[in-house]
Amino acid sequence: MSGIEREAVGAERTGTPWHTVALLVMAVLGVVVLVALNLTLGEANRQRDRALRLQTHSYEVMILSASLTGTIAHAEASLGRYVISADKDLGQAYSADWTLASQQLSRLDRITRDSPEQQALIAKLQGAMAVRGDELSDVALNTLYKRNDQALALFYKARLGPSRAEIDRLLDAIGVQERTVLAQRTGITMKSVARSTGLASALSIFGILLAAGAVALGWLTVTALGQRAVARAEAAAERDRAAELEAAVERASAVLLAQESKLRQVQKMQAVGQLTGGIAHDFNNMLAVVLGGLELAKRQVANDPVAAQRHIDNATEGANRAAALTRQLLAFSREEALRSEPIEPVALVRGMSDLLDRTLGDTIEVTVNAPEGQSWLVRSDPHQLENAVLNLAVNARDAMEGRGQLTITTAGVTLTEGAVGTCQAGDYVALSVADTGCGMTPDLLDRVFEPFFTTKPAGKGTGLGLSQVFAFVRQADGEVGLKSVVGEGTTVTLYLPRYVSDAPAADETTPATPAPFEHRTLDILVVEDDPRVLAATMGALEELGHRPVACNDPLAAPAALDGLGRVDLIVSDVLMPGQTGPEMIAGLLRKHPDIAVLFVTGYAGDAGGEAEFGGHHVLRKPFTLAALERAVAAAANRSGTAIDSIAAE
Structure with missing residues (x-):
C-alpha cells in the first residue's frame, strides 16, 4: 500500500x-x-x-x-x-x-x-x-x-x-x-x-x-527527488558519452586534416609537374626546329647556299618562337600596358594560315569566315592576339583528338551594357574559334580559366593557355564568351573593342627610321656569371668593333674597373650570385658616376624597363646583334658618350 x-x-x-x-x-x-x-x-x-x-x-x-x-x-x-x-x-x-x-x-x-x-x-x-x-x-x-x-x-x-x-x-x-x-x-x-x-x-x-x-506528500516528494536524481545520473552518463564521442570526433578530424594537407601538397606538386612538363614539351618542339634547321644548313652551306639560308631562317623562326614563349609566360599577369596598335583581325587570322596548318596538321580542316565589306579594327598587341588565336586552335585540336573541323569567325557586333560579361555598351569585334570536339561539362566550364587547370595528361599541357587568353582580353578591355555542348563541340569568342581613328597616326603610316647615332670603338666591361652568355656577348661586342673586357663575378667588378685605364660602358646581367647587377652598379657609380650602364636580363620583361633599374637602359635576352648595337648606342648616348653613325638592322 x-x-x-x-x-x-x-x-x-x-x-x-x-x-x-x-x-x-x-x-x-x-x-x-x-x-x-x-x-x-x-x-x-x-x-x-x-x-x-x-x-x-x-x-x-x-x-x-x-x-x-x-x-x-x-x-x-x-x-x-x-x-x-x-x-x-x-x-x-x-x-x-x-x-x-x-x-x-x-x-x-x-x-x-x-x-x-x-x-x-x-x-x-x-x-x-x-x-x-x-x-x-x-x-x-x-x-x-x-x-x-x-x-x-x-x-x-x-x-x-x-x-x-x-x-x-x-x-x-x-x-x-x-x-x-x-x-x-x-x-x-x-x-x-x-x-x-x-x-x-x-x-x-x-x-x-x-x-x-x-x-x-512526503513520500511523493521523496519519489520525485529520487526520479530527479536518476535523471541527473542519466544526464551525467549522457554527458560522459557525449564527451567521449567529441574526443573521438576530434581525433578523427585531426587525422582527416593531416590527410587533407598531404592531398593538397600532392595536388600542388601535380600542378608544378604539369607546368614544367608542358613548358618542356613546347620548348623541345621549338628546339627541334632550331637544331634541325642548323643541321640542314650546315650540310648544305657549301653546295646550296640558298637552301642553307632557308634552313637558317627556319631555325631563326624557331628560336623567335621560343623567345616568344618566355615573353608569354612573363606577361601572364603583368601590369605593364600591352604594345597595342591598330589591327584588322581578319587579316591577322588569314596571315596565320601557314602557322595554323603546321601546328594543327592535315587532319584538321580550318575555315575562316568574315562578313563581306566589313573590316573593323581593334587596338591590341598583334603578337598577343596571334598567340591567343593559336592557343585556342591548339586546345580545339586536342579536344577533337587531331581530327575535325575548326572554324574561325570574325564579325562586328554592337553590345548593350552588360550583354556580355563586363563589356560596356558599344561596338566590338567578335573573334570566335569553334571546334567539333568532345565539348565540356558545366563543372569544367567553371574552371577553364583557372591558372594551371588542364584536362590534358601530365606533360601535354601547362594549364596556362586559356588563363593567358583571358588575361590578354581583359587587358584589352574586352571579354571572353564560352559555349560548349558535350559531344558537339566548344566555341570560344573574344570580344575586343572596336578601334576607330579619325586620322592615322604618323607612326602607323610611315615606317619608323632608326635615328643615326655616333660611333666609335668603346671600352666595355662585361659582367656576366654564365660563361656561355659571357663568351657570346664578348664575341658580339667584338663583332661590332668594340673592345670588351670580361668579368664573371660581380664582386670582382670594382677591382676590374680600377685596373682598366678607361671604361666607357658597363654591360651587366641583372640576377647573379653574390650580388645583383643593380646592387653592383649602385656601388660602382658612387666612385665612377659618369660611366654608361646597360643591363641585360631575361627576367625583367620587355626591354625598356628603365624605371626599375635606376633609369639605366635595359636589353632583354635573347637579343640579336642589331638589338645589341642599338642598346649599346642608346646607353652610351644617354651618358653623353660620342658614337659614330651605324645603320641599324
Whole structure:
C-alpha cells in the first residue's frame, strides 16, 4: 500500500473530515508551490543556458577574429619569405594560409548573421580582404614568374598599404562590438536569473511552512527527488558519452586534416609537374626546329647556299618562337600596358594560315569566315592576339583528338551594357574559334580559366593557355564568351573593342627610321656569371668593333674597373650570385658616376624597363646583334658618350 493510501486510510479512521480537507488543501498548496518552484528554476536554468550559449557564441566570434588576424599575418610572412627566397614551398604555404583566412572569414560571416551591426563590419572586411588578396596575388604571381625585383617592390608597397590597416581596424571593431554585446547580454541575463532566484527563495520559504502539514506528500516528494536524481545520473552518463564521442570526433578530424594537407601538397606538386612538363614539351618542339634547321644548313652551306639560308631562317623562326614563349609566360599577369596598335583581325587570322596548318596538321580542316565589306579594327598587341588565336586552335585540336573541323569567325557586333560579361555598351569585334570536339561539362566550364587547370595528361599541357587568353582580353578591355555542348563541340569568342581613328597616326603610316647615332670603338666591361652568355656577348661586342673586357663575378667588378685605364660602358646581367647587377652598379657609380650602364636580363620583361633599374637602359635576352648595337648606342648616348653613325638592322 502506498503512502498516500495509508494516509487516506488513517484519515478515514480518525473520522475528522477537517483533517482530510486540510490535507487536501495542503496537498494542493504543496503541488502549487512545487509547480511554481519548478517553473522558476526551469526559467532560471533556461536563462543560464541561454547566457552560456551567447557567451560561447561571443567567444567564438572573438577567437575567430583573432585567429583570422594571425592567419593573415602568417600568410603575409610566408609570402615575404617566398618573395625573398623564391622557394615554391613558401609560395604554397602562403596560398594555403590565405585560403584558410578566406575560410575563417566565411565562418565569421556565417556565425554573425544574427547581428546587423556585425554584418556591416563583415561586409567592409570582405571588401578589404578582397583588395588585400589582389595586392598579395600580384606579388605572388610576379615571384612565380621570376620577377623578384618587381615582386619585392610590390610586397614592400603592400606592407604599407591601407588595406591591411583597414583589416586590422575592422577585426578590432568586430571584437569590441562582440564584447559590448556580450556584456549587455550578460547583464540582462544576470538580472533575470536574480529575479528567478528571489522568487524561488520566496517559494521555498512558503514550501517549508507547508512541509509541516504536508507529511502526506512526503513520500511523493521523496519519489520525485529520487526520479530527479536518476535523471541527473542519466544526464551525467549522457554527458560522459557525449564527451567521449567529441574526443573521438576530434581525433578523427585531426587525422582527416593531416590527410587533407598531404592531398593538397600532392595536388600542388601535380600542378608544378604539369607546368614544367608542358613548358618542356613546347620548348623541345621549338628546339627541334632550331637544331634541325642548323643541321640542314650546315650540310648544305657549301653546295646550296640558298637552301642553307632557308634552313637558317627556319631555325631563326624557331628560336623567335621560343623567345616568344618566355615573353608569354612573363606577361601572364603583368601590369605593364600591352604594345597595342591598330589591327584588322581578319587579316591577322588569314596571315596565320601557314602557322595554323603546321601546328594543327592535315587532319584538321580550318575555315575562316568574315562578313563581306566589313573590316573593323581593334587596338591590341598583334603578337598577343596571334598567340591567343593559336592557343585556342591548339586546345580545339586536342579536344577533337587531331581530327575535325575548326572554324574561325570574325564579325562586328554592337553590345548593350552588360550583354556580355563586363563589356560596356558599344561596338566590338567578335573573334570566335569553334571546334567539333568532345565539348565540356558545366563543372569544367567553371574552371577553364583557372591558372594551371588542364584536362590534358601530365606533360601535354601547362594549364596556362586559356588563363593567358583571358588575361590578354581583359587587358584589352574586352571579354571572353564560352559555349560548349558535350559531344558537339566548344566555341570560344573574344570580344575586343572596336578601334576607330579619325586620322592615322604618323607612326602607323610611315615606317619608323632608326635615328643615326655616333660611333666609335668603346671600352666595355662585361659582367656576366654564365660563361656561355659571357663568351657570346664578348664575341658580339667584338663583332661590332668594340673592345670588351670580361668579368664573371660581380664582386670582382670594382677591382676590374680600377685596373682598366678607361671604361666607357658597363654591360651587366641583372640576377647573379653574390650580388645583383643593380646592387653592383649602385656601388660602382658612387666612385665612377659618369660611366654608361646597360643591363641585360631575361627576367625583367620587355626591354625598356628603365624605371626599375635606376633609369639605366635595359636589353632583354635573347637579343640579336642589331638589338645589341642599338642598346649599346642608346646607353652610351644617354651618358653623353660620342658614337659614330651605324645603320641599324
